[in-house]
Amino acid sequence: MDRIVSLSELKQDGGKPKVDQAKIDGLTADLAAAIKGTYMWKGGRELKDKEPGQKLTIEPSLSNQDLIIGKSDNINVPKESFNSEKIRQVPLKTLKYNSSENSLSLGLEPLNLAFSILPKPSPSSENLNCWQPPKEPMDAQLLRILKDPESCSFRVYVGKYKFRCHLQVLQAHSKYFQDYEDVVSLRAHLPTDMVTPTAFHVIYNWMLDITKRPKGGCSMVEIYSATTFLKIDELLEFAFGCFNESCVSGSLAFGLFLEAQKFEISMFQFLMLSRIDEFFLPLVASKEFVQLDFYWVRELLSIHSIGVNSEIEIFMTAVRWLSYDWNARKILMEKIMGCVRFCLLPALFLRFLQGEHKTLVMNSICQSPKIREKVNKAFVYTSSELCDMTQRIFSLVKQFDTPEQRKWIFDKRCPYHRKPGGNQGQFFTYQQFLNYLESLHDSVPDYGS
Numbered sequence: 001m002d003r004i005v006s007l008s009e010l011k012q013d014g015g016k017p018k019v020d021q022a023k024i025d026g027l028t029a030d031l032a033a034a035i036k037g038t039y040m041w042k043g044g045r046e047l048k049d050k051e052p053g054q055k056l057t058i059e060p061s062l063s064n065q066d067l068i069i070g071k072s073d074n075i076n077v078p079k080e081s082f083n084s085e086k087i088r089q090v091p092l093k094t095l096k097y098n099s100s101e102n103s104l105s106l107g108l109e110p111l112n113l114a115f116s117i118l119p120k121p122s123p124s125s126e127n128l129n130c131w132q133p134p135k136e137p138m139d140a141q142l143l144r145i146l147k148d149p150e151s152c153s154f155r156v157y158v159g160k161y162k163f164r165c166h167l168q169v170l171q172a173h174s175k176y177f178q179d180y181e182d183v184v185s186l187r188a189h190l191p192t193d194m195v196t197p198t199a200f201h202v203i204y205n206w207m208l209d210i211t212k213r214p215k216g217g218c219s220m221v222e223i224y225s226a227t228t229f230l231k232i233d234e235l236l237e238f239a240f241g242c243f244n245e246s247c248v249s250g251s252l253a254f255g256l257f258l259e260a261q262k263f264e265i266s267m268f269q270f271l272m273l274s275r276i277d278e279f280f281l282p283l284v285a286s287k288e289f290v291q292l293d294f295y296w297v298r299e300l301l302s303i304h305s306i307g308v309n310s311e312i313e314i315f316m317t318a319v320r321w322l323s324y325d326w327n328a329r330k331i332l333m334e335k336i337m338g339c340v341r342f343c344l345l346p347a348l349f350l351r352f353l354q355g356e357h358k359t360l361v362m363n364s365i366c367q368s369p370k371i372r373e374k375v376n377k378a379f380v381y382t383s384s385e386l387c388d389m390t391q392r393i394f395s396l397v398k399q400f401d402t403p404e405q406r407k408w409i410f411d412k413r414c415p416y417h418r419k420p421g422g423n424q425g426q427f428f429t430y431q432q433f434l435n436y437l438e439s440l441h442d443s444v445p446d447y448g449s
Contacts, residue, residue, distance in 0.1 A: 146208055155187040156204075161197040165204060173207050175231035190229070193264055199226035203235065221256055225263035243271065250279035258288065273300055278307035278409055284317050285437035290324035294332050297321055301339035307409040309417045310426050311344035314406075316433040323361045334370050341403040342378035348427045350379040362430065413439065 145151050152164035167186075170177040180188060190200065199222035220242055227235040242248075248256070253275035260269050273296070276283060280300075283289050292300075300306065301314055308314060318336045322329050329336075342350070353375045357363040365371055411417060414436055416428035 143208070147210065153186055156200065157187065157189045158195055158197045158200050159192045163200060163204065169204075169207050173232050173234070175233075176229065193262070194229040195226040196222045199223055203227065203230070203232065206235070219259060221259045221263070221268075224268060225260070225265050228265055228268075243268075248272075249275040249277055251282070254279065254283055254288075269296070270299065274303060274305060276300070276303070277305055277407065280306040280308060281313065281437065282440045284313075284320065285440045290321055292321075294329070294336065298336060298339055301336070304404055305407045307407050309409060309411060309414050310346075311341055311406065312346070312349055312426065312428065313433065315340045315345065315349075316430055319361060319365065319430060320434075320437075322365075326361055330364065333365060334368060337365065337368075337371050337374075341406075342374050343381050343403045344405070345378060345382070346426050347379060347382040350375055350382060352427065354379070359430075 146166055146169060149164040152166055154165045154167040154170070156163040156165050156170075167177065167183065171180075177188070182188070196218070198218040202218045202223065203226055220239055223235065224239040224243070227239060243256070253272045257269050257272035260272065289297075297318075301318065315337075318340060322333060322336065345353075353366050354372070355366070357366055366375070416426065416432055416436070
């Protein structure tokens with residue numbers, strides 16, 4: 001090669017470098033001869049090595065050329081500016097690197113799809129002996145879940161107490177919860193005048209078959225009231241059977257009656273009052289009687305089975321109740337006296353009632369026009385029985401029906417009692433009646449017939 005020419009030697013006039021075109025052409029020819037192998041084709045036509053002195057045409061851009069990577073694949077690149085990102089979009093399995101000596105394939109060969117690491121399935125004819133390990137019975141597991149308060153989604157509020165329950169358990173036993181409309185709220189509020197917290201606790205434990213007794217205990221009256229409201233027929237029948245025992249009478253029946261006053265179970269109270277029987281006079285001698293409401297006193301005096309020595313004791317019992325709070329109860333005088341069966345009073349006592357009296361209560365009762373009318377008609381009725389004139393004066397007392405007899409008793413210690421058959425001549429004062437009641441405070445009466 002020629003020596004390297006300095007820049008100063010190439011300058012001509014005007015400061016511009018002097019270009020020797022012949023030297024440039026020679027260098028180009030030498031460069032082309034040094035290139036071995038064929039790398040570029042134009043239009044599918046192989047370009048031959050240029051002879052010395054021939055110009056080499058170099059394309060300025062590849063945008064209009066078809067780049068052929070392999071002769072066998074004929075992959076054409078889109079006529080766009082050359083971009084490496086375009087090459088990446090070509091599937092790898094189709095790309096191959098070709099050279100003049102060998103061709104290296106870049107494709108990924110698939111694995112054997114039949115290969116599996118799982119064991120071969122057993123033959124269909126082979127029977128496997130499957131067995132189940134022993135487990136706890138399902139009812140025990142369900143009961144454990146039902147007893148867990150954390151698993152309960154329904155809330156029952158009784159007063160200030162909250163109980164977590166299963167609605168399905170309540171609906172299985174109670175018709176009240178079967179018909180409960182506000183189920184979506186997942187809560188229920190029960191009235192305390194019908195259901196107590198202890199009663200609901202006992203009843204729900206009974207539903208879950210839990211026998212643990214609650215703190216504070218629970219009476220059968222509370223159970224009866226709660227089961228009546230919740231409409232649990234099985235428990236209601238059981239409670240009624242307990243109250244229907246023959247031993248539930250007298251003082252026990254009245255105690256249950258008083259306990260039932262805290263609840264709205266009128267039918268139960270009527271049942272207990274009908275069991276008073278021979279305990280009536282000791283009851284009248286107590287403070288609990290004079291504190292009773294008028295409604296229940298009237299119901300008590302209207303019962304046929306209450307045991308008395310005479311109908312006079314019914315009249316005196318009404319006087320005792322009115323005298324306890326006369327100013328407040330005097331307006332109820334005629335209503336309470338309507339419970340007395342005047343036709344069962346002895347004629348001598350009726351004659352006594354027709355006169356005047358020194359005490360305020362007795363005089364007010366006997367001077368009442370309605371009561372005087374009843375006394376006069378009853379006196380005619382009883383007098384006709386004594387004189388055997390019933391048929392002749394029956395037309396005068398048509399409005400009088402023959403009264404039903406009471407359950408007469410016989411107490412040997414009663415100072416004014418006469419044996420059955422001699423009651424028509426019986427007579428005693430209010431003070432004598434109070435003295436007899438006071439004697440009942442110390443001992444239970446010895447009743448006979």
